[in-house]
Amino acid sequence: MPRLSVQSLTKQFGAVRALDGISFDVADGELVTLLGPSGCGKSTTLFAIAGLDRPTGGRILLGDRVLFDGEAGIAVAPEARNCGLVFQSYALWPHMTVRENVTFPLKIRGSRARAAAVEVDKVLELVEMLPFAERHPHELSGGQQQRVALARTLVYQPALLLLDEPLSNLDAKLRERTRGWLKELQSRLRVTTIFVTHDQTEALSLSDRIIVLDGGRIMQIGTPQEIYRAPATPFIADFIGGTNFLAGTVKALVDGQAHVSLPDGQMLSVAAAPTLVTGQQITVSIRPQSVHLVSGVAADAVASPGPNANLLRGRIVQREFLGPCYQYSVSIADRLVRFEAAEDLASNDATLAVQAESCTVFAFEVGP
């Protein structure tokens, strides 16, 4: 039985549908990420689960308990849901010390002072904030505040941990460290967690499963590997990992490979999806990582780069020095292909090698 079940959740703002039939399950102990650009509905979903935002329709179940049912008019108050929500702003109460902040949830649950103190010490130790227990929030750094906010929700053993972009206010280095720490903590405590972010790296590295949202709808649900390797839509391919798109027409289907003709006449072989037919207009997604520079001048002279590699010629439009490598923008058939390469190419022309199996095919056209 899933721990959390969200069923056909909708939220209507006038004519706008902020949530348009969101359904997913989260298993016990799982860490699921809601990923999407801003305005996609991920935070609205999270706050609906927490009870701080009232959806217009659908159901939310925690275990066998109904938290929200639009049709039956059930909306359990946020304080009765026993969810632990960590806010993006941390929302530590400025008039209380760290200890008072963390004790507050236990106090309102009627814990005795001594028992509460033991629990608070334990959880502050867990987030490595025990030495700062008597400080006020404004005396802490962003990362420390974030840990206190987490401690405040963990202390009462919530049935569900909800994290609203908890890393977004940290600087890059701290974010990376905190990410690892969070992952380790979550797998140790096995607390069912929903994590909201717009950062694909966070989503890929932390999640058991990722739910990609856009425009109030779920675009894809899957493990990080599935989402990265087999994105369901061009949007997801571009949003997660970043990619380049080339438009083309299927000329032939041979041995599970599709031979695609680009508008400028060049040919490209890619792994074919079973639904493809000859003559179809398609879009090929090519990850920057699977593009390699063969040579600038005499590509023909170079030995074959491998059985499944395609060679594509293009014109270098831009070359940026990034330190360890160069970022190239190469124009092929009026589309730009961006990738990084160590070589510093002098000429304006380039030949690129693209692995056939690393390309994804979408059966419709995508704008440049």
Next chain:
Amino acid sequence: MSAIVGASDQGSASPARGATLLLSRDRLIQFSLAAIVVLLIATALVPVLYQSVLAGPIYDLTRHFTLSNYLRFAKSQELHQAIANSFVLAIISTLVGTAVGALFAVLVARTNMPGRRIASGAMLLPLYVSHLILSVGWFIMYGPAGYVTELTRNAVGLVPWNLYSLVGMSVLAGISSAPLTFILCIGSLRLLDPSMEDAARSVGARPLRILWSVTLPIIRPALVYSVMLNFIGGLEMLSIPLIFGRPARLNFFTSLLYSFAGAATVPDYGLIGAAVAFFLLIITIFVVIQGRLLRKAARFTAIRGKASRPKPFDLGRWRLPVAAVVYLGLLLAFGLPLVGLILRAFVQFLTPLMSPWQLLTWDNFTMIFSSPTYVRSIRNSIVIAGFGGALATVLIALVTVVIHRSDFPFRRQLEFIALYPRAIPGIIAGLGVLWAVLWIPFLAPLHGTIWILIIAFTMLDLPVGYGALSPVLLQIDADLDRSARSVGADWWTTCRRIVLPIARTGLFSAYVLLFLAFFKEYAAATFLYAHGSEIIGISMLEFWGIGEVGPAAALGVIQFAVTCVFILAAQKWLGVKLHA
């Protein structure tokens, strides 16, 4: 570590039980607070409206309904004349007060006039002082036999002003309302985004042009609001009609009502009820129009809540002349009358013909402190302001939290009701509450106690407290109470433990404002006081009524001194800043 986060399955482990009840504790508290507000206002309004359709007095048990009160009101020349006078006074004083106040605000906030801080402080002080004190001060200096009047007559041979006239009184009323306009305008001028003025300057507009076409439209909401408050203030003004109007035989609606309070014969309850109902209707229409205007105004103003320091306009060679005029104005309007009041309190009589040093006396103060009644009135005033102000602060704070920080379904309506007392003149509130006490038996024990004064003052000053607390609450990040809700606190716990403690400084400020408002209120008490529940303003009016100007001035000095001490103490101990 599994002790900390185990697989706690039962959502029922959470502390709030209210969700399953039909009416949670939160809702119960929210409805109770709304009910208190509604009852407070109903206490002042319903008896008046009810009386206006009753044949006999409201306390008469053989009631029957009639419309004859309204007919008699329609024929009453005396009331018509008084209401007409009140409107003339309100209109002229609104024009004067708004113009003077807005001009001052622009000079202080937007120019490089020297000594702006002192000018600002001098302009704000009258806000915290009873109009009664100002009026007595003006009477002592500029009245027909006033000190400055006599000096002028002796020096020039004639006096170019006459405060025993409708226009004279209206101008005084305007001056007394200018500080309110000043504070409203300066608030929005300080929030003004300077880039808008800079933009106008960069397209070639001259400073005066900018002032007229950019700055003034932006403070328009503040102006509209202050026009409304000044107009109502003019209609409800009691001090000037009593002190200047009575000797000049000019009746105003408030002074006419006041004469009923002390009347020897049983007054015509029905007629008064009808007249008051009519008066309230007019003011209500005005408030509604103002609300409409402001709603539209909000659309094209762009006031951002960011602290910025706009570049002041350079007055150039007019700097000193402008400053001189401003300071002279402040001195004549507020400085001299205050000096006159203090002087008058310490002399037998005040005349330019004799040096005040020869007339020095403690008699006026001795007279007050030897009478238990007057001593009691001072004590009552302090208790009502200190204790009643605190009660009112608590109530209004909770109401404001319901309006801004809850999902109470009627919070919009509650806000409208809480702001409505702006439209209720103090003396009418007093009359309404008195009639409520006479009418409803279980309220009778309140009669003649200071509790009834606290109730009436709380009702009247709901908008003051709400106005002080709203911005404070709106500044608190909503995540702070949402996080409290999510960790398991219900709304009421969140209010008590999170929202109000964070708003502590704002609560102190509101308390100080309410203390000062309660301390200076007197009009609402004219119908409500009895032996034992007198307040300073009532005693002042009593002395004034029998021609004892000296003791009245002495009481004014005492009130002024307590006010100053309280403001200083509040700044020192509570860390409260009163308006910039």
